[in-house]
Amino acid sequence: MSINKFNSEGYYDPTxxxxxxxxxxxxxxxxxxxxxxxxxxxxxxxxxxxxxxARKYSRFAVDAGYIxxxxxxxxxxxxxxxxxxxxxxxLFFGNALMSKCSEVWVFGEHxxxxxxxxxxxxxWKNYRxxxxxxxxxxxxxxxxx
Numbered sequence: 001m002s003i004n005k006f007n008s009e010g011y012y013d014p015t016x017x018x019x020x021x022x023x024x025x026x027x028x029x030x031x032x033x034x035x036x037x038x039x040x041x042x043x044x045x046x047x048x049x050x051x052x053x054a055r056k057y058s059r060f061a062v063d064a065g066y067i068x069x070x071x072x073x074x075x076x077x078x079x080x081x082x083x084x085x086x087x088x089x090x091l092f093f094g095n096a097l098m099s100k101c102s103e104v105w106v107f108g109e110h111x112x113x114x115x116x117x118x119x120x121x122x123x124w125k126n127y128r129x130x131x132x133x134x135x136x137x138x139x140x141x142x143x144x145x
């Protein structure tokens with residue numbers, strides 16, 4: 001949108017120009033805003049397939065206008081998931097990141113032990129939980145144990 005400093009009659013109109021500039025700036029900021037979402041999906045088990053799925057889920061979030069946080073894509077890069085102390089450290093780090101997110105998105109029908117802990121924490125902290133099938137369909141009839 002191009003804002004002119006002159007009104008429709010050709011007179012200089014700084015008040016209208018400033019008001020319309022402020023509206024345009026606010027609209028631009030709203031278009032740029034992307035909430036952060038926590039991606040909750042399996043890691044253990046078939047790690048290569050689960051990592052690939054987490055990448056797809058993260059891309060889905062990006063395409064939907066969100067910033068995804070998928071700790072199970074980040075922390076295994078430098079923490080050993082088979083070491084119980086390092087696994088707990090990774091879960092702790094994930095919890096810290098979850099607190100910065102506006103929503104927690106749970107993917108798939110299989111809930112792993114790590115996912116169950118994340119879901120439990122999200123419920124305890126009253127974070128907004130959304131559930132999705134593996135093919136990115138939102139599921140509304142989920143048992144809330």
